[in-house]
Amino acid sequence: MKDIQSLHDSRRIDIRKVGVKSVTYPIIVLDKACTTQSTLARMNMYVNLPHHFKGTHMSRFIEILNRFHGRFNLKMFRSILEEMKNRLDAEAAHLEMAFPYFCTAGTMQSAPGMERYDCRLHGSLASDFDLVVEVEVPVRLSSQGCHENTADIAGVWGDVTVAVRMKHFLWIEDLIALVGQGVDSQMAQTRTVESMCRCVSAVLQRTDSFQWYKVVVKNRTTGYSTFASYEWPEQTLSRFDAVEETCCRGEFSPAGFFCPHTLPINL
Secondary structure (H helix, E strand, O other), X not given: OOOHHHOEOOOOOOEEEEEEEEEEEEEEEEOOOOOEEEEEEEEEEEEEEOOOEOOOOOHHHHHHHHHOOXXXXXXXXXXXXXXXXXXXXXXXXXXXXXXXXXEEOOOOOOOOOEEEEEEEEEEEEOOOEEEEEEEEEEEOOOOOOEOOOOOOEOOEOEEEEXXXXXXOOOOHHHHHHHHHHHHHHOOOOOEOHHHHHHHHHHHHHHHOOEEEEEEEEEEEOOOOEEEXXXXXXXXXXXXXXXXXXXXXXXXXXXXXXXXXXXXXXXX
């Protein structure tokens, strides 16, 4: 059968991203206690399309996922991107994954027991490998001492979303615990998004575990939400600036910033 997608295209237009979006796929996650969690991930997979190719074989994205079924972890994350580049003859590959993760609550204000944390991974591979890990941590605070313009909704004050590029291995639980330290240290102060953002950022800065991070704090108020964000080191054109609100809602941000570093956490 003739391979239509590999035929030459005369229009000479490079396409930056072509692929599949919102693919629902089961994965097995390894946690810090060396136990596994079966969860459901939502994935976006893209490659670039050089101007001399007519199209991309979309079915190959799913074939690649099936090859790694049951073996999803960050050590395999780069392998998946490499397979995407090789199978689709691309110069750059992007893989974005969102999934719920469950572990013991990371803040003193949380209810006892397991808490749900929405996690997102943004991986890119061109000449170098880049990986951003993003975790959304719910913040539950009593109304006592809260800023007069804030209001508890179903016991939830708001959430803190952190996106990081790590220098070394770090578990998701460790990242959640760092955010929890910032939230707990802010309890004695006025509970505003500005103060919460500074407290969490200060904890991340002291650990010296990240080459880059961004903190976004949202407070749910009556009729609207307030937010504050901090990024270190500040990027001139951060991919998270353009998609800040969609990231906090669990949507995927576009890939960017290629820089090689040691793979961080294990899934």
